[in-house]
Amino acid sequence: MTARAPRADALRNRSRVLAAAEQVFVARGTAVSTEAVARAAGVGIGTVFRHFPTKAALIEAVFRERLRRFGEEADQLVEADDAGQAIWIFLSRVAEVAAGKQAWADAFAATNLRDALTPAREQLPRALGSLLSRAQEQGAIRPDVTVAELVALMLAVSRVPELDAEGAALRARVLTIVFDGLRPQP
Amino acid sequence: MTARAPRADALRNRSRVLAAAEQVFVARGTAVSTEAVARAAGVGIGTVFRHFPTKAALIEAVFRERLRRFGEEADQLVEADDAGQAIWIFLSRVAEVAAGKQAWADAFAATNLRDALTPAREQLPRALGSLLSRAQEQGAIRPDVTVAELVALMLAVSRVPELDAEGAALRARVLTIVFDGLRPQP
DNA sequence: TCTAAAGTGGAGTGATCACTCCGTTACAAA
DNA sequence: TTTGTAACGGAGTGATCACTCCACTTTAGA
Numbered sequence: 001m002t003a004r005a006p007r008a009d010a011l012r013n014r015s016r017v018l019a020a021a022e023q024v025f026v027a028r029g030t031a032v033s034t035e036a037v038a039r040a041a042g043v044g045i046g047t048v049f050r051h052f053p054t055k056a057a058l059i060e061a062v063f064r065e066r067l068r069r070f071g072e073e074a075d076q077l078v079e080a081d082d083a084g085q086a087i088w089i090f091l092s093r094v095a096e097v098a099a100g101k102q103a104w105a106d107a108f109a110a111t112n113l114r115d116a117l118t119p120a121r122e123q124l125p126r127a128l129g130s131l132l133s134r135a136q137e138q139g140a141i142r143p144d145v146t147v148a149e150l151v152a153l154m155l156a157v158s159r160v161p162e163l164d165a166e167g168a169a170l171r172a173r174v175l176t177i178v179f180d181g182l183r184p185q186p
Numbered sequence: 187m188t189a190r191a192p193r194a195d196a197l198r199n200r201s202r203v204l205a206a207a208e209q210v211f212v213a214r215g216t217a218v219s220t221e222a223v224a225r226a227a228g229v230g231i232g233t234v235f236r237h238f239p240t241k242a243a244l245i246e247a248v249f250r251e252r253l254r255r256f257g258e259e260a261d262q263l264v265e266a267d268d269a270g271q272a273i274w275i276f277l278s279r280v281a282e283v284a285a286g287k288q289a290w291a292d293a294f295a296a297t298n299l300r301d302a303l304t305p306a307r308e309q310l311p312r313a314l315g316s317l318l319s320r321a322q323e324q325g326a327i328r329p330d331v332t333v334a335e336l337v338a339l340m341l342a343v344s345r346v347p348e349l350d351a352e353g354a355a356l357r358a359r360v361l362t363i364v365f366d367g368l369r370p371q372p
Numbered sequence: 373t374c375t376a377a378a379g380t381g382g383a384g385t386g387a388t389c390a391c392t393c394c395g396t397t398a399c400a401a402a
Numbered sequence: 403t404t405t406g407t408a409a410c411g412g413a414g415t416g417a418t419c420a421c422t423c424c425a426c427t428t429t430a431g432a
Binding site for chain 4: 004006007009010013035038043044045046047050
Binding site for chain 2: 145152159170173176180185186
């Protein structure tokens with residue numbers, strides 16, 4: 001009746017596949033074959049499909065994992081003294097991770113964002129919410145901004161670097177503009 | 187020796203294919219088969235490939251056409267009295283056109299933007315440049331912004347609506363933030 | 373009107389994938 | 403150690419595409 005304990009090799013392979021998929025997708029886009037992912041993970045294709053029943057499910061899992069890690073980063077920033085600066089750091093971090101990485105555009109596009117970001121349940125919106133209200137109390141962020149706008153801006157800035165002629169410099173200037181727009185307005 | 191005039195049916199088919207491709211890509215993404223595009227255009231596949239040697243070339247052509255039309259809209263806005271408002275209108279327009287349209291994300295991603303936007307040669311950056319300097323003279327836009335940032339923000343806002351829970355309302359609020367950031371800062 | 377050349381349509385081709393199936397292997401529980 | 407079973411690997415399958423080829427049609431120019 002009671003479920004048998006999960007096998008050690010199964011758990012190990014699952015995380016290997018996730019890690020390899022992230023690397024390969026980032027490097028070559030989500031259009032790479034599942035076989036390439038399997039090879040990178042050092043497992044057979046059958047194993048990939050055992051853990052992720054379709055390729056779309058694999059892409060979504062990789063994406064959720066990325067969001068989960070952003071959530072963790074946001075959580076750590078909640079403890080910062082200057083909440084406004086924490087939001088600046090967070091947005092910069094998102095833009096930086098997405099820089100030049102076609103794969104995030106693919107993943108964002110392929111995933112149902114409303115599911116991935118169900119506000120009440122997931123860590124990321126919760127952490128962003130704390131960050132935001134603290135920053136608003138401190139007067140660093142205008143009071144009419146909500147988490148929805150923050151998430152939208154997160155998506156938006158993750159697109160900026162694709163132009164990358166000047167790379168990091170342009171990214172920083174765009175972030176400055178966005179951030180100034182987030183400040184309380186006269 | 188002199189080149190023969192291009193055939194009327196060839197020209198007609200070329201623009202039919204372009205128009206059909208735009209419609210189909212917007213509706214179903216650029217992953218649709220070339221055959222579907224041909225069917226929508228009412229021509230054979232062979233004809234599509236005669237005009238656009240690869241599928242990537244077709245996607246790029248559709249995308250350039252879209253940019254060209256944005257360029258036209260920007261050009262018309264150059265004559266507006268209030269250049270700041272003109273930029274607001276332009277950015278809103280870009281966000282609106284991109285709204286919910288997966289295809290633009292695909293197209294942006296698949297195209298070499300630096301080629302498509304070579305500053306000196308294309309209409310869009312030129313028009314944006316005029317718009318921008320007039321707005322800066324009028325004191326509506328901060329002086330340290332360049333066309334590169336404007337284009338980057340254009341890309342950025344074209345991503346916002348994908349979240350679309352509240353659709354137009356969220357889009358407007360995000361645009362407000364971005365636009366306030368573009369104003370001269372205290 | 374005639375004709376050479378450009379253009380057309382769509383069956384065919386080869387390559388690539390996502391996904392399945394099943395004989396083999398490694399593990400957890402007894 | 404033994405054993406039942408979950409997990410593994412990877413060849414195989416069917417479907418889908420991008421792109422080609424060529425017999426036929428339409429056009430521009432004479």
